[in-house]
Amino acid sequence: MATKPEMAKIYIMGKEHQVPKELTIMGALEYAGYKYIRGAGCRAGFCGACSTIYRKKGEYKLYSDLACQTLVQDGMRLVQLPFVPAVKAKYDLGKLDVSKNTVLEYYPEIARCVTCNTCNKTCPQDLEVMEFIQAALKGDIEKSARLSFDCIQCGLCAVRCPADIKHYHVGQLVRRLYGKYMSKKSKNLEKRLKEMAHGKYDSEIDRLTRASKEELRQIYKSRDIEAAK
Amino acid sequence: MNILYYPGCTLKTTATSLEESALKATQALGIELVELKDWYCCGAVFSLSSDDLMHQIAPIRTLINVQEEGGDRVVTICDMCYNTLKQANLLMKENPDKLKTINAFLDEQVDYKGKVRVYHLLELLKEFGFNEIKKKVKVKLNGLKVAPYYGCMLLRPREVALDDPENPGILEELMKSLGVEVVENPLKTECCGSYHTVNRKEIVEKKTKQIVSSARERGAEALVLSCPLCHFNLDTRQLEAGRLPIFYFTELMALAFGLEVDFSEHRVDPKHLLEEKGILKKIRVMR
Numbered sequence: 001m002a003t004k005p006e007m008a009k010i011y012i013m014g015k016e017h018q019v020p021k022e023l024t025i026m027g028a029l030e031y032a033g034y035k036y037i038r039g040a041g042c043r044a045g046f047c048g049a050c051s052t053i054y055r056k057k058g059e060y061k062l063y064s065d066l067a068c069q070t071l072v073q074d075g076m077r078l079v080q081l082p083f084v085p086a087v088k089a090k091y092d093l094g095k096l097d098v099s100k101n102t103v104l105e106y107y108p109e110i111a112r113c114v115t116c117n118t119c120n121k122t123c124p125q126d127l128e129v130m131e132f133i134q135a136a137l138k139g140d141i142e143k144s145a146r147l148s149f150d151c152i153q154c155g156l157c158a159v160r161c162p163a164d165i166k167h168y169h170v171g172q173l174v175r176r177l178y179g180k181y182m183s184k185k186s187k188n189l190e191k192r193l194k195e196m197a198h199g200k201y202d203s204e205i206d207r208l209t210r211a212s213k214e215e216l217r218q219i220y221k222s223r224d225i226e227a228a229k
Numbered sequence: 230m231n232i233l234y235y236p237g238c239t240l241k242t243t244a245t246s247l248e249e250s251a252l253k254a255t256q257a258l259g260i261e262l263v264e265l266k267d268w269y270c271c272g273a274v275f276s277l278s279s280d281d282l283m284h285q286i287a288p289i290r291t292l293i294n295v296q297e298e299g300g301d302r303v304v305t306i307c308d309m310c311y312n313t314l315k316q317a318n319l320l321m322k323e324n325p326d327k328l329k330t331i332n333a334f335l336d337e338q339v340d341y342k343g344k345v346r347v348y349h350l351l352e353l354l355k356e357f358g359f360n361e362i363k364k365k366v367k368v369k370l371n372g373l374k375v376a377p378y379y380g381c382m383l384l385r386p387r388e389v390a391l392d393d394p395e396n397p398g399i400l401e402e403l404m405k406s407l408g409v410e411v412v413e414n415p416l417k418t419e420c421c422g423s424y425h426t427v428n429r430k431e432i433v434e435k436k437t438k439q440i441v442s443s444a445r446e447r448g449a450e451a452l453v454l455s456c457p458l459c460h461f462n463l464d465t466r467q468l469e470a471g472r473l474p475i476f477y478f479t480e481l482m483a484l485a486f487g488l489e490v491d492f493s494e495h496r497v498d499p500k501h502l503l504e505e506k507g508i509l510k511k512i513r514v515m516r
Contacts, residue, residue: 111273117335117337138270
């Protein structure tokens with residue numbers, strides 16, 4: 001018989017629950033009977049859908065993290081934040097007149113940054129959020145894109161920012177600008193796109209869409225994969 | 230001579246010719262401006278609210294970086310940055326309690342010790358010596374009649390002024406060392422209207438007209454200044470005929486040292502005037 005797990009007392013939106021200590025916040029919510037209809041994606045720390053805000057026992061500070069990546073602690077008080085209704089600039093990426101002030105045009109509030117560093121302290125990815133906003137402010141789109149590359153768009157930075165900056169949307173804009181106008185063009189990609197346009201892979205796709213579930217399973221099992229090291 | 234240098238955002242975006250000419254001109258003097266590895270937007274305007282420490286954090290973070298890079302001083306070129314950094318620094322030096330509050334807030338940083346000094350490039354040039362600068366001149370700017378203009382940020386408030394706030398002379402001295410014929414303008418310390426240029430540009434147009442006409446009436450063919458915002462205002466908001474070119478002091482230095490200058494950011498193109506005076510021809514011949 002399995003040993004009984006050690007339990008923790010947590011408060012979900014103020015209501016007390018007893019949950020096993022080894023669970024993540026996401027697991028604990030499900031254990032307590034909640035069902036995710038949104039705010040849960042990859043369950044592996046990559047998608048940024050499961051932002052959670054919590055307070056630890058005896059502390060006054062509010063913390064934020066990804067629910068799928070954070071273990072519960074005894075006395076934790078928490079709530080899920082499935083969405084951040086931050087304003088997002090509209091632009092046609094193909095028609096932007098790119099200058100050093102492009103980001104300022106779409107997100108002028110970045111000039112309000114007071115370098116309080118709250119965004120860096122909030123980021124569950126440990127990114128240098130303040131630095132990529134500052135780089136955007138200086139027109140250094142390449143640096144801004146590089147520093148924001150691992151952003152998972154959870155939106156927690158924007159929730160905590162006293163200057164109301166929408167860091168994660170700014171990061172998306174600088175990466176798009178970099179990708180579209182500044183990064184080196186891949187010749188292989190152009191070649192492949194042409195091949196696709198000329199129908200090189202159509203017959204293979206047709207074969208797959210017509211295949212039965214059993215055939216697909218066979219194809220999947222016999223696919224070429226890199227050997228595990 | 231190496232000195233840590235804080236460019237500020239404007240020099241990296243809309244006033245790149247100011248930075249480019251400043252770096253060229255100082256190099257010609259043997260002064261190496263070493264850009265800080267990490268620096269933050271200064272906030273552009275010093276917050277006058279006595280309890281608003283939040284807006285002092287950005288300049289203090291930059292001063293901490295100066296301190297940690299081993300500098301006892303930092304030089305700025307932009308007048309807005311100069312004023313904001315210097316006022317924030319002064320506030321910390323004079324109010325240990327405020328410094329303590331900010332250091333406590335910046336718990337992820339080492340403390341600011343309040344020892345860094347904030348310089349403007351003009352002060353550094355004065356220290357280098359105008360006579361020394363004169364020796365480096367290859368193309369004397371003789372016959373070019375220029376009125377210096379200071380605006381506000383180099384002179385006000387008095388506590389952070391780099392010269393006599395009522396009757397400054399540092400730009401005049403620099404210009405004379407380059408061979409420029411200095412035209413005295415009684416409105417040289419008037420405000421250009423500053424950020425009113427964003428949503429009340431008629432104020433800036435009026436101030437520009439006063440300042441530029443006053444210089445023109447006294448025989449000036451151009452104005453020379455240091456501040457990127459004054460430059461934008463005086464350069465863009467001149468509406469009447471016979472517009473005068475507005476130079477950055479660093480551009481005239483670069484020209485006098487025989488270096489090429491990119492005037493593409495200027496709305497009033499100075500090239501015609503410089504050709505007329507034979508200055509560009511002399512530089513072409515040297516190359």
